[in-house]
Amino acid sequence: MLSKTHRLQLRFAALATLVVCLTACNLPQQQIRPPATVQISDVSPVGPQSPTINPVAQTNRPLQQISFQQPPAAEKTSATVKTGPITRIPLSAETGGPTSMVHPGAPYPANWSPPQISQPWPEDEYVYQGGDSRQQVNVAPDRSIHNLDEEDTIVHYHTGDGKIAIQPTNLIPIYAPRFSSVRHIGGASQYLHRDHASGVDNPLKIAASQENLGSEQILQREQAGRNISNRRTGLYRDESKARDVEYRIAGLEGSQRQKPENGLLLNTRVRIQNSQEARLSLQNTTAVTATEEDTVKVYVKDFMPYKVTGQNQMRSTFHYEIAEGKSRLEIKKTSSNLSALPGDELEFMIAFKNVGDQPVSNVTIVDHLSRRLVYIEDTQSCDVAGKFFTNDTVQNSLILRWEISDPLAVGETGSITFRCRVR
Amino acid sequence: MKRLLQNLKLSPLLYAALICITTVSAMPTAAQEPSSLRDRHFRDSGLHPPGQIGQGMLLRGGPIPGYFQPIEIRAPQGTQIAFVANGQFGPSLLAPTKAGMLIGAVYRMKVTNIPGQEGIEVFPSIEVVNRIYPPRGLEAKFAIPIQLSLREIKMATQGLFVTRVIYLEDPTNPIPVDEPIGRQRTLDIRYTEDPLHVADKLGRPVAILRIGSRSPQLNAQTGRFMFSSPPIQIIATPLLPAANTSVGFPAGGSPHIAPLPPTPARPVSYSIPR
Numbered sequence: 001m002l003s004k005t006h007r008l009q010l011r012f013a014a015l016a017t018l019v020v021c022l023t024a025c026n027l028p029q030q031q032i033r034p035p036a037t038v039q040i041s042d043v044s045p046v047g048p049q050s051p052t053i054n055p056v057a058q059t060n061r062p063l064q065q066i067s068f069q070q071p072p073a074a075e076k077t078s079a080t081v082k083t084g085p086i087t088r089i090p091l092s093a094e095t096g097g098p099t100s101m102v103h104p105g106a107p108y109p110a111n112w113s114p115p116q117i118s119q120p121w122p123e124d125e126y127v128y129q130g131g132d133s134r135q136q137v138n139v140a141p142d143r144s145i146h147n148l149d150e151e152d153t154i155v156h157y158h159t160g161d162g163k164i165a166i167q168p169t170n171l172i173p174i175y176a177p178r179f180s181s182v183r184h185i186g187g188a189s190q191y192l193h194r195d196h197a198s199g200v201d202n203p204l205k206i207a208a209s210q211e212n213l214g215s216e217q218i219l220q221r222e223q224a225g226r227n228i229s230n231r232r233t234g235l236y237r238d239e240s241k242a243r244d245v246e247y248r249i250a251g252l253e254g255s256q257r258q259k260p261e262n263g264l265l266l267n268t269r270v271r272i273q274n275s276q277e278a279r280l281s282l283q284n285t286t287a288v289t290a291t292e293e294d295t296v297k298v299y300v301k302d303f304m305p306y307k308v309t310g311q312n313q314m315r316s317t318f319h320y321e322i323a324e325g326k327s328r329l330e331i332k333k334t335s336s337n338l339s340a341l342p343g344d345e346l347e348f349m350i351a352f353k354n355v356g357d358q359p360v361s362n363v364t365i366v367d368h369l370s371r372r373l374v375y376i377e378d379t380q381s382c383d384v385a386g387k388f389f390t391n392d393t394v395q396n397s398l399i400l401r402w403e404i405s406d407p408l409a410v411g412e413t414g415s416i417t418f419r420c421r422v423r
Numbered sequence: 424m425k426r427l428l429q430n431l432k433l434s435p436l437l438y439a440a441l442i443c444i445t446t447v448s449a450m451p452t453a454a455q456e457p458s459s460l461r462d463r464h465f466r467d468s469g470l471h472p473p474g475q476i477g478q479g480m481l482l483r484g485g486p487i488p489g490y491f492q493p494i495e496i497r498a499p500q501g502t503q504i505a506f507v508a509n510g511q512f513g514p515s516l517l518a519p520t521k522a523g524m525l526i527g528a529v530y531r532m533k534v535t536n537i538p539g540q541e542g543i544e545v546f547p548s549i550e551v552v553n554r555i556y557p558p559r560g561l562e563a564k565f566a567i568p569i570q571l572s573l574r575e576i577k578m579a580t581q582g583l584f585v586t587r588v589i590y591l592e593d594p595t596n597p598i599p600v601d602e603p604i605g606r607q608r609t610l611d612i613r614y615t616e617d618p619l620h621v622a623d624k625l626g627r628p629v630a631i632l633r634i635g636s637r638s639p640q641l642n643a644q645t646g647r648f649m650f651s652s653p654p655i656q657i658i659a660t661p662l663l664p665a666a667n668t669s670v671g672f673p674a675g676g677s678p679h680i681a682p683l684p685p686t687p688a689r690p691v692s693y694s695i696p697r
Contacts, residue, residue, distance in 0.1 A: 181632075184617075185578065
């Protein structure tokens with residue numbers, strides 16, 4: 001028997017447990033779109049040290065190490081796609097501008113975001129570039145790319161063992177809100193005009209009832225019942241009857257023929273009884289079957305006949321010697337500015353480096369630009385030999401594609417720059 | 424065990440308390456509600472009286488009360504704009520100009536010196552219903568643009584009433600066209616459609632511009648025409664010289680001029696206008 005104090009304590013304990021459970025169940029379940037955590041330093045990518053990307057957001061990627069030491073620009077090869085000067089973009093997380101703008105009375109900081117939702121927020125004010133969001137990109141053996149969504153930037157290459165590897169870049173959020181408007185034109189006494197407009201709605205209902213008259217046309221479709229007369233398949237019934245007659249006649253002839261032949265084969269003049277006709281017929285069938293060409297004619301003792309089921313034969317055998325090691329390619333994308341107004345120009349740089357212990361070949365960099373970005377013609381440059389292509393999409397976005405000609409040796413780097421205008 | 428359960432028998436008062444706690448805990452809080460849904464205007468209409476939509480947004484919570492959202496007023500070259508400050512129209516400013524406006528308040532403007540419409544004044548109003556969240560220090564650069572087109576001003580002078588809802592475009596499905604120079608992309612809707620609901624489908628409404636041929640009926644007692652003169656913060660725009668109104672002004676304003684402190688609010692009158 002518990003005392004009164006103990007009962008009271010048990011009640012409080014049960015109540016507290018219930019409150020804790022309900023509070024835990026009511027926590028926010030998920031974020032809307034957790035962006036990747038990208039930390040970009042203020043150091044130029046062509047300098048001694050490149051920006052370091054936090055690999056925390058890419059734990060699911062096969063390549064985890066994505067920071068590297070880029071050699072000086074003077075050591076790079078001179079074979080370039082475009083020999084124009086490569087402008088070095090200042091890789092700065094642009095937060096410039098007048099910092100003295102303070103809004104007195106604002107109770108929240110400028111970079112406010114809801115609890116448990118990380119920056120950048122809100123998403124509808126940003127244009128994203130890079131990464132592999134939404135559907136995961138696949139590359140077929142013929143090097144055709146599937147599921148390349150808008151804003152995606154990836155590189156795919158052939159590893160030393162002949163496989164195709166895909167590596168996305170980092171995600172760049174660019175603050176570029178764009179505004180539009182919806183205009184409603186009415187009278188100065190707008191509510192009076194609204195009443196008038198509601199009266200106009202009634203004739204529209206009558207027009208809708210007229211559309212129901214079209215259902216009569218559906219009755220006309222039943223005129224397809226004339227197709228019943230097209231059942232001329234009855235003619236086939238007549239033909240089948242004719243065949244039946246022929247088969248019957250053939251059967252009669254065969255039965256009449258068997259009797260004298262059986263008598264000759266047995267070389268006997270014994271009258272064949274009706275009960276022996278069945279045995280003779282079986283023996284006759286066995287003899288006829290034994291004379292077919294498909295029957296095995298030669299039997300070899302202790303040798304089983306082979307059974308050939310097809311023409312597929314192993315004609316040749318290839319042997320591959322796969323060198324041990326791993327092919328890794330690191331790629332990252334940077335922007336000259338992280339905020340832009342409509343009409344501003346942005347310069348992007350895609351830097352890549354072979355950080356594995358094997359050379360990689362068929363290196364292809366693909367960048368699917370957002371519809372908010374317009375590629376400025378003849379502004380791309382690549383410091384390694386390759387080809388450049390552009391492809392339009394049905395959504396009026398543009399896909400940029402660089403195919404590096406030569407294999408990328410271990411430690412070799414390359415960079416691509418191009419400019420875009422914000423719509 | 425049976426005795427233990429008997430000892431746990433709760434009183435009716437505790438049962439009622441448990442039911443209340445369960446109900447309150449199950450209610451979604453403002454932080455849990457997706458912002459996209461919180462910003463939608465299911466019960467509002469773009470043709471509601473000025474201020475109703477913005478006040479409704481304040482009730483929904485979020486970092487919008489007390490924030491001066493920068494607004495950039497664009498107009499044909501040479502147009503002068505005067506904001507209401509302390510119950511009267513302030514000095515005229517040459518467009519484009521920027522001002523920080525409170526969310527939920529309605530701001531009356533006086534637009535004068537319209538090219539081709541000299542001698543005509545229109546008095547549009549702006550209601551800010553939501554804010555944007557630019558990086559720190561770039562609030563004035565990324566102000567919400569509101570373009571007063573010459574066509575709309577002419578329509579207002581002809582007796583029409585134009586309601587324009589400015590919205591933030593959805594970046595996942597943008598219109599792949601360049602931003603027109605000197606005007607704002609506008610979607611004209613039918614008379615029976617609600618501009619706020621259409622803007623809800625296309626993006627996030629942030630401001631409402633109303634412009635019509637309404638003659639000012641200044642009433643110092645009610646302050647109804649001035650919407651009780653809410654506080655305003657003029658940003659980076661010099662005052663127009665009184666003698667020479669044709670002085671050129673660089674586009675985008677001068678960023679070196681510090682913003683003026685916001686004007687104090689006048690007491691709101693609740694008297695019913697006659």
